Amino acid sequence: MSADQRKALAEILGAKSDARRRAHAGYQNSRNQLEDSLVKETAEKKGVTTVTSKITELRKRITESMGEIDRLVYSLRDAHGRAVADFTRDIDDAQSELRRLGFDADGDGNLSLRWDAHELRRTIREQVEKQIGTESDIDHKFDEAQAKILTVETPEEAAQIVESLL
Numbered sequence: 001m002s003a004d005q006r007k008a009l010a011e012i013l014g015a016k017s018d019a020r021r022r023a024h025a026g027y028q029n030s031r032n033q034l035e036d037s038l039v040k041e042t043a044e045k046k047g048v049t050t051v052t053s054k055i056t057e058l059r060k061r062i063t064e065s066m067g068e069i070d071r072l073v074y075s076l077r078d079a080h081g082r083a084v085a086d087f088t089r090d091i092d093d094a095q096s097e098l099r100r101l102g103f104d105a106d107g108d109g110n111l112s113l114r115w116d117a118h119e120l121r122r123t124i125r126e127q128v129e130k131q132i133g134t135e136s137d138i139d140h141k142f143d144e145a146q147a148k149i150l151t152v153e154t155p156e157e158a159a160q161i162v163e164s165l166l
Contacts, residue, residue, distance in 0.1 A: 001158060006150050009158050013146040019165065020142050030132050038124045039103075043111050046101050055094045056109035058087045141165065 012019060043049055062084055069080045098105055102117030113121050145161050152158045 001152050001154055005155070006152060006158070009149040009152075009162065010146045013142050013149060013162070013165070015139075015142075017142075019162075020138070023138050023142070023165065024135060027132070027135055027138055031128055034128050034132060035124060038127050039111055039113060042120065042124065043101075043103060046103075048098060048101055048103050048111065051094050051097050051101075052103075052105045052109040052111060055091055055098075055105055058091050058094070059107060062087045062091075 011017070014020070040049075043052075065080045065084050065087065069084070072080065095105070099114060102114050102120040104112050104114050106112075113124070142165065145165055148161050149158055152161065
Protein backbone atom coordinates (compact mmCIF):
# COMPACT_ATOMS: atom_id res chain seq x y z
CA MET A 1 0.00 0.00 0.00
CA SER A 2 1.50 3.36 -1.01
CA ALA A 3 2.17 6.26 1.33
CA ASP A 4 -0.44 8.33 -0.56
CA GLN A 5 -3.05 5.60 -0.06
CA ARG A 6 -2.21 5.37 3.66
CA LYS A 7 -2.38 9.16 3.98
CA ALA A 8 -5.76 9.25 2.21
CA LEU A 9 -7.14 6.55 4.53
CA ALA A 10 -5.75 8.37 7.56
CA GLU A 11 -7.59 11.52 6.42
CA ILE A 12 -10.80 9.52 6.12
CA LEU A 13 -10.42 8.69 9.82
CA GLY A 14 -9.36 12.23 10.80
CA ALA A 15 -10.99 14.55 13.34
CA LYS A 16 -13.31 16.11 10.70
CA SER A 17 -14.17 12.95 8.80
CA ASP A 18 -17.69 11.80 7.99
CA ALA A 19 -16.95 8.41 9.55
CA ARG A 20 -15.99 10.01 12.84
CA ARG A 21 -19.00 12.36 12.73
CA ARG A 22 -21.29 9.37 12.10
CA ALA A 23 -19.67 7.52 15.01
CA HIS A 24 -20.25 10.54 17.26
CA ALA A 25 -23.84 10.86 16.09
CA GLY A 26 -24.42 7.15 16.71
CA TYR A 27 -22.86 7.50 20.14
CA GLN A 28 -25.08 10.49 20.99
CA ASN A 29 -28.16 8.58 19.86
CA SER A 30 -27.19 5.53 21.94
CA ARG A 31 -26.30 7.73 24.89
CA ASN A 32 -29.64 9.57 24.76
CA GLN A 33 -31.60 6.33 24.47
CA LEU A 34 -29.69 4.69 27.30
CA GLU A 35 -29.93 7.77 29.50
CA ASP A 36 -33.71 7.96 28.92
CA SER A 37 -33.97 4.26 29.73
CA LEU A 38 -31.91 4.66 32.90
CA VAL A 39 -33.97 7.69 33.99
CA LYS A 40 -37.14 5.64 33.60
CA GLU A 41 -35.59 2.62 35.35
CA THR A 42 -34.32 4.75 38.22
CA ALA A 43 -37.67 6.51 38.47
CA GLU A 44 -39.46 3.15 38.71
CA LYS A 45 -37.09 1.97 41.42
CA LYS A 46 -37.78 5.15 43.40
CA GLY A 47 -41.54 4.88 42.95
CA VAL A 48 -41.70 7.98 40.79
CA THR A 49 -43.98 6.45 38.17
CA THR A 50 -46.74 6.21 40.76
CA VAL A 51 -46.36 9.88 41.53
CA THR A 52 -46.32 10.90 37.84
CA SER A 53 -49.35 8.73 37.16
CA LYS A 54 -51.09 10.48 40.03
CA ILE A 55 -50.17 13.89 38.59
CA THR A 56 -51.35 12.88 35.11
CA GLU A 57 -54.62 11.53 36.50
CA LEU A 58 -55.14 14.62 38.64
CA ARG A 59 -54.48 16.89 35.65
CA LYS A 60 -56.98 14.88 33.63
CA ARG A 61 -59.48 15.30 36.43
CA ILE A 62 -58.84 19.04 36.53
CA THR A 63 -59.51 19.27 32.80
CA GLU A 64 -62.71 17.26 33.20
CA SER A 65 -63.78 19.32 36.17
CA MET A 66 -63.05 22.60 34.39
CA GLY A 67 -65.20 21.44 31.48
CA GLU A 68 -67.99 20.62 33.86
CA ILE A 69 -67.66 24.03 35.51
CA ASP A 70 -68.19 25.69 32.13
CA ARG A 71 -71.35 23.66 31.48
CA LEU A 72 -72.97 23.55 34.88
CA VAL A 73 -75.14 26.04 36.70
CA TYR A 74 -73.80 28.38 39.33
CA SER A 75 -74.48 26.09 42.30
CA LEU A 76 -72.45 23.22 40.79
CA ARG A 77 -69.68 25.61 39.71
CA ASP A 78 -68.83 26.27 43.33
CA ALA A 79 -68.50 22.54 44.20
CA HIS A 80 -66.27 21.80 41.21
CA GLY A 81 -64.19 24.90 41.86
CA ARG A 82 -63.35 23.44 45.23
CA ALA A 83 -62.49 20.10 43.57
CA VAL A 84 -60.12 21.85 41.16
CA ALA A 85 -58.48 23.64 44.08
CA ASP A 86 -58.12 20.29 45.85
CA PHE A 87 -56.66 18.61 42.75
CA THR A 88 -54.28 21.52 42.23
CA ARG A 89 -53.11 21.28 45.83
CA ASP A 90 -52.63 17.51 45.37
CA ILE A 91 -50.61 18.17 42.20
CA ASP A 92 -48.44 20.66 44.06
CA ASP A 93 -47.82 18.08 46.79
CA ALA A 94 -47.00 15.36 44.24
CA GLN A 95 -44.68 17.69 42.31
CA SER A 96 -42.90 18.54 45.56
CA GLU A 97 -42.39 14.82 46.10
CA LEU A 98 -41.00 14.47 42.56
CA ARG A 99 -38.60 17.36 43.16
CA ARG A 100 -37.48 15.77 46.43
CA LEU A 101 -36.71 12.56 44.50
CA GLY A 102 -34.75 14.53 41.86
CA PHE A 103 -37.28 14.47 39.00
CA ASP A 104 -39.59 16.76 37.07
CA ALA A 105 -42.58 15.73 34.97
CA ASP A 106 -44.32 17.65 32.21
CA GLY A 107 -48.08 17.81 31.76
CA ASP A 108 -48.10 14.41 30.04
CA GLY A 109 -46.12 12.71 32.80
CA ASN A 110 -42.83 12.55 30.83
CA LEU A 111 -39.96 12.41 33.30
CA SER A 112 -36.70 14.30 33.35
CA LEU A 113 -33.98 14.78 35.91
CA ARG A 114 -34.04 18.04 37.81
CA TRP A 115 -31.23 20.48 37.08
CA ASP A 116 -30.13 20.26 40.71
CA ALA A 117 -30.21 16.42 40.98
CA HIS A 118 -26.42 16.30 40.77
CA GLU A 119 -25.92 12.96 42.53
CA LEU A 120 -28.63 11.21 40.50
CA ARG A 121 -27.32 12.75 37.27
CA ARG A 122 -23.77 11.62 38.15
CA THR A 123 -24.98 8.07 38.87
CA ILE A 124 -26.79 7.86 35.52
CA ARG A 125 -23.78 9.36 33.67
CA GLU A 126 -21.53 6.72 35.29
CA GLN A 127 -23.91 3.95 34.23
CA VAL A 128 -23.95 5.30 30.66
CA GLU A 129 -20.17 5.50 30.56
CA LYS A 130 -19.84 2.02 32.04
CA GLN A 131 -22.17 0.53 29.44
CA ILE A 132 -21.20 2.42 26.27
CA GLY A 133 -18.11 4.46 27.16
CA THR A 134 -17.48 8.12 26.40
CA GLU A 135 -17.02 10.27 23.33
CA SER A 136 -13.32 10.40 24.20
CA ASP A 137 -13.26 6.62 23.73
CA ILE A 138 -14.47 7.12 20.15
CA ASP A 139 -11.78 9.73 19.48
CA HIS A 140 -9.12 7.44 20.96
CA LYS A 141 -10.28 4.55 18.78
CA PHE A 142 -10.22 6.69 15.62
CA ASP A 143 -6.86 8.25 16.52
CA GLU A 144 -5.32 4.79 17.00
CA ALA A 145 -6.79 3.60 13.70
CA GLN A 146 -5.52 6.71 11.96
CA ALA A 147 -1.99 6.04 13.25
CA LYS A 148 -2.16 2.34 12.26
CA ILE A 149 -3.32 3.23 8.73
CA LEU A 150 -0.06 5.08 8.16
CA THR A 151 1.97 1.86 8.60
CA VAL A 152 -0.10 -0.75 6.75
CA GLU A 153 1.38 -2.63 3.86
CA THR A 154 -1.73 -3.92 2.09
CA PRO A 155 -5.24 -2.73 1.30
CA GLU A 156 -6.53 -5.75 3.25
CA GLU A 157 -4.82 -4.54 6.42
CA ALA A 158 -6.28 -1.07 5.87
CA ALA A 159 -9.74 -2.57 5.32
CA GLN A 160 -9.49 -4.50 8.58
CA ILE A 161 -8.61 -1.33 10.47
CA VAL A 162 -11.45 0.63 8.90
CA GLU A 163 -13.94 -2.23 9.40
CA SER A 164 -13.05 -2.36 13.10
CA LEU A 165 -14.47 1.17 13.40
CA LEU A 166 -17.81 0.40 11.82
